[in-house]
Amino acid sequence: MNICVFLSAADLDERYTTPAREFATLLGKAGHTLVWGGSDTGLMKVVADGVQDAGGRLVGVSVDFLAHKARSDADEMVIAGDLAERKALLLAKSDAIVVMVGGTGTLDEATEILELKKHGKHSKPVVLLNTAGFYDGLKVQFRRMEEEGFLPLPLVGLVFFADDARTALAHLEAEIASR
Secondary structure: EEEEEEOOOOOOOOHHHHHHHHHHHHHOOOOOOEEEEOOOOHHEEEEEEEEHHHHOOEEEEEHHHHHHHHHOOEEEEEEHHHHHOOOOHHOOOOOOOEEEEHHHHHHHHHHHHHHHHHHOOOOEEEEEEEEEEEHHHHHHHHHHHOOOOOOOOHHHHHOOEOOOHHHHHHHHHHHHOOO
């Protein structure tokens, strides 16, 4: 399975890097491919290292103004012309999506992927990996959107919140196997 991971390229605390490394190791050991933003810095590097060290493949999609930060030993690296093209390529190259901790760029990617799913432009499973409760506030907001009629489909059909790496990967594998 090609699993797209949206996440930060920042250097982060161990409370975020340890669970990210665990997910990456599970992904690689299971023979899956990481599809990610291509950066060789911060949390993106931690995950790419973990997948590669565990025997998984790396497919990066960087963007022209960040190409100097792209990982040189990825199995495949594409340089997109802009962020919109990058997001489209990441989605096209993946079977499933995981959103890890991140800033505004990660949030932008997550909301676009969910909006496209809401409108039936893809049916790929999406997991928010809620490391250290990072997405608790977003979970509350999504529930409110659902309760007050802002979502045209049930929240469980849009996104799955996982508190740990094993739950996230197990959910994706079950979703893909059931198709």
